[in-house]
Amino acid sequence: MEFVILEETKTKLVFQLKGETHTFCNLLKEELLTVKGVTLATYRIDHPLIGVPQFLIETKALEPRKALKEALNGMKKKADQFKKEVSAL
Numbered sequence: 001m002e003f004v005i006l007e008e009t010k011t012k013l014v015f016q017l018k019g020e021t022h023t024f025c026n027l028l029k030e031e032l033l034t035v036k037g038v039t040l041a042t043y044r045i046d047h048p049l050i051g052v053p054q055f056l057i058e059t060k061a062l063e064p065r066k067a068l069k070e071a072l073n074g075m076k077k078k079a080d081q082f083k084k085e086v087s088a089l
Helices: 022-033 064-087
Strands: 002-008 012-018 038-044 054-059
Touching (some): 012 022, 012 064, 022 054
Antiparallel strands (some): 002 012, 038 054
16 A cells, blocks of 8 residues: 555645555545544545545544544554454454
């Protein structure tokens, strides 16, 4: 995965995630929407086979990078919990 920032302001972050698909992007988008202060989190992939996911995050009273880090930490916690539950089977 390659993270490329295209645009960044105090309340907006636009970036690409080269090498990712809808699977990871949907999970990240949903997790971003749970972060307090995030007003918009969405992505697009222009071409289904060769397109690169492009994300847009808009926030209110929170830096977009902090929101992204919080969402990624939330995803990690959920993955660890899932791993623990599967191991218990």
